[in-house]
Amino acid sequence: MVSLNTLLYLSMLPIYRSECRDGGRRTIHIEITNACNLECSNCTRFVGHHKHPFFMDSDTFIASAKSLEYFPGLIGIMGGEPTLHPHFAELMKIFKEIIPQPSRRALWTNGFRYKQHKEIIDDVFEPHNIIYNDHNPDVPDYHQPLLVASKDVVPDYAERKKLIDNCWVQRRWSASITPKGAFFCEVAAAQDHLFDGPGGWDLSSDWWDKRPEEFQDQVERYCHNCSACVPMNKVSAYDGFDYASPSNMSKLAELNTPRFRMGSVIEVTDELLCSSYDEATNVRPWEHRGLESRQWAEGLIVQDDVTPTATPS
Ligand code: SF4
């Protein structure tokens, strides 16, 4: 059972603010596809569960980029694996036109099709804003499972809400846009797609200018089905299994997702939980690649012999 005795109460941050990047400026992602050439365990985009991955159309991409024109942080092009998008080059040209400042553009990639798109990638992104992680199984990499529903393992609403308000993903990481709209959290966006949710907000020019009290609709809809907020041990990204608690297991069974059908989801309740929040703090789930991996990654040669700045994501 999780102990909340030592939990320091922190409230969620406004969407445009973050604890970790650029002195408090957040990254917001535009997810142009949730297809990927890899299938890591406990992927934040639930790759392997989608029968029909999405590929964002250009009108939605234009509306997405325009909605972030005045957002003060970094705008990331994200997947899945974004270079898999059949119109990747055209979208990146549009991106450069709408967001003319190079320092505001970033790309998250595992290096797939890097050589094919080298010219446009080098034109649109500064080397230090190409965030590369090839998920090479020779390098230790860990993911916190995301399908152990907090409502299944922390039944008390008030205690659960305290954990949700402290969620490290919301505090440190990213909001996002998918073809279904804008979301305060990228994991919420992925969950909405997986479980056929109602979608996100319209792409207004200020959707990202929301304070916590203004995005509780999404918090209530998604966070109680998610485990990022629950102190939990990380598992290897390469162990071949996702972990899900009973309520999410039932939903995966009902959807008969490809990964569920393959027997690649293990049902758990509190087996992976840490006994205290302090212990979980030591786990530091945002450091999913350790120091050793980071050192290994320096100077790493990407597929197709192209070398971007090696910044593990
Ligand atoms: S490379 Fe990234 S998006 Fe692709 S399966 Fe692995 S974690 Fe998911």
Ligand code: SF4
């Ligand atoms: S609990 Fe899940 S959905 Fe909610 S903020 Fe954290 S990562 Fe996002």
